[in-house]
Amino acid sequence: GTIATLGHLNPKFKINVLSRRPVAWGPDITAYTKGSYWETRGNMTGKINKCSSDAKEIVSGAQVILICSPAHTKLSILEQIRPHLTEGALVGTIFGQGGFDMQAKYALGDDIKNKNLTIFSLQYVPFICKVINYGKDINIIGPKKHLYVASYPLERVHYVGAVLTHCYWIPSVPVPGFLNMTLCPSNQIIHPGRIYGFFKDWDMKTPFEASKMPKLYEDLDDVSANEIQYLDDEIQAIKKALVAKFPDLMLPQIIPISDRICSMYDGQISDKSSLKRIFNTNTGYSRVPFPMVPVDKKDPSKVVLN
Incomplete structure (x- = not known):
């Protein structure tokens, strides 16, 4: 790109x-x-x-x-x-x-x-x-x-x-x-939260139907949204503790994840009522698949997590 x-x-x-x-x-x-x-x-x-x-x-x-x-x-x-x-x-x-x-x-x-x-x-x-x-x-x-x-x-x-x-x-x-980059609530919490939320009960063996796989972001479910929110809450707590100990530390970019996404994708989100709906209705997050691979290259209908 x-x-x-x-x-x-x-x-x-x-x-x-x-x-x-x-x-x-x-x-x-x-x-x-x-x-x-x-x-x-x-x-x-x-x-x-x-x-x-x-x-x-x-x-x-x-x-x-x-x-x-x-x-x-x-x-x-x-x-x-x-x-x-x-x-x-x-x-x-x-x-x-x-x-x-x-x-x-x-x-x-x-x-x-x-x-x-x-x-x-x-x-x-x-x-x-x-x-x-x-x-x-x-x-x-x-x-x-x-x-x-x-x-x-x-x-x-x-x-x-x-x-x-x-x-x-x-x-x-x-x-x-650079600490604003390191602690930014972005992919480093979005991806683990989403992957854990969807695959937490998977036995690591049974394949999925490729045609029924949800999209990574736009089909985000409540469980995944909650996991991402828990991780974001931890980051905000770290920021609070750092600023309390070092009052001159400037961390203006460490804002809650819902606010960050709405700011970065202004005009592309139709429903901001919850973190889940922010993901579901953001055109900037649309059409992104889960990172899956076929069990058999000759038959792409069955997939597992890459």
Whole structure:
């Protein structure tokens, strides 16, 4: 999604892609927007300048590095790209939860100062996407109305925000510190709460009927909503305790999950009466399936959790 939107909105950008499977990528990526909040913008296509599994070939000379991978993979990626980072580069991720700042400081070490690097992260991914064909096209489902960004050193956050606003054409708001990312009530509590709520009584063996599987978000049930709420209550209690002990600590982004979703998807939610209904009626959360795999590749009608 990032390649398609950045390339489409900024056609003069040269976009290089570091991938373990470079042969699977086409010369460009198309993002289809039908059914999303961005439908009136039409489809977006971004050209790929170069795709390789060689970090030196991809990262050398890059001014902005965007890591678009799960939290547990970021440390190894940072270590892989470190020798090839250019003086003054911005090195960040589209999803800062998982302690990205700590991973970056550990992996990049003295190079942050010696190469004048800026570490940054967005609080949320710019949009929810669903792959159609890997390395070729995707569906954009839920674009955010605005983004939030933190940086290290902190004084560069306004510059980073301006760069990312230019990249995505989504307003990027500066945030005072990475702890706002780490404690943000988002995917790290939504996904465990939803998965536990639905699969808590599963025997880990009996397959499900693929045609009867609910959608991940829009079919959220009461049990899952309650689990997510319990986790959010814990985060809010942690925030309260931190602020009580450190009164100068600024955590403006750690707001209740229902308020956060309504803010990020303003205009896309038709019923805000409960957390469950916020998920059920948010077009930005629509059409996302559970991560299931077929029991038998020849017969996709029976599935289990991936």
